[in-house]
Amino acid sequence: MTTEAPAPLPVIDAVVIGRNEGARLIACLDSLAGQVRRVVYVDSGSSDGSVAAAEARGVEVVALAMRHPFTAARARNAGLARLAQMPEPAALVQLMDGDCSLDPAWLATAAAFMAEHPTVAVVCGRRRERHPEASFYNRLCDEEWDTPIGEAKACGGDALMRRAPLQEVGGYRETLIAGEEPELCLRLRRAGWQVWRLDAEMTLHDAQMTRFSQWWKRSRRAGHAFAEGAWLHGASPERHWVAETRRALLWGAGLPLAVLLFAVLVPPLAALLALAYPAQLGRLAGRMGLKRAAFSLMGKSAEALGVIEFHLNRLRGRGRGLIEYK
Structure with missing residues (x-):
């Protein structure tokens, strides 16, 4: 009995954003090696050698100018803009935070789903906390990311996206300090595109949230995002x-x-x-x-x-x- 070989992956590029992620960034970039054609890393004023570490791995680096406020949305747009300037930019782009590592099977699963569903602009999977046992606050993060399977209203910072729809709706809203992905997904859905959460492992996240003060700041940021949204x-x-x-x-x-x-x-x-x-x-x-x-x-x-x-x-x-x- 013969079995069919798995379909080859389409060409996929990646945008990674970060600020002082240290070893987490290195793990992130290493997890993408061999999975995507090219990686653009956008750095928001790191002082820990992140830029040098990325360049040492042959990654294209965009260092954001400090004259404008740093936001994740601004960083993602800068990465997408850099990809658009390169020869033959890929139709699919994996967006990632620099404190996350990609699951080896994720891109094949996500790309196959998008190939079968041409109206889907964004797919995300299960983001897990790397060390949920380290603190109760880490466990809260892990539970928060266990979102329902199926068509969704929004994704998080890690997702596989079609580049064309992102350009069509104007990319991320750069002034948002949080909640930029749900706001983007809302505009994509208005334009007729779909967002899906797949039943598949996607990334490991390293929150390193061990203190009440960290959890409090994160909750305050969520409130700010709710109000602005x-x-x-x-x-x-x-x-x-x-x-x-x-x-x-x-x-x-x-x-x-x-x-x-x-x-x-x-x-x-x-x-x-x-x-x-x-x-x-x-x-x-x-x-x-x-x-x-x-x-x-x-x-x-x-x-x-x-x-x-x-x-x-x-x-x-x-x-x-x-x-x-x-």
């Missing part, structure tokens, strides 16, 4: 991140302020309002366990700070720099 697209039929913003403000700001106010004016009513927290905790615990539920509820305060920060800066006409947690 809702500001940009909340009035559209998709109601982009409107519910997430409202939940952050309700549980993280509105209810605590109401409890404090009524503690002075009508103490019994304050006590009654405060009961909403254990009730919500019990409801969430039934679905995700007590500890994760407690952090989900507590995280709404950090998210609310991010929401408020976005709107205060917007009213003052100011931008917001990166919120980095590591």
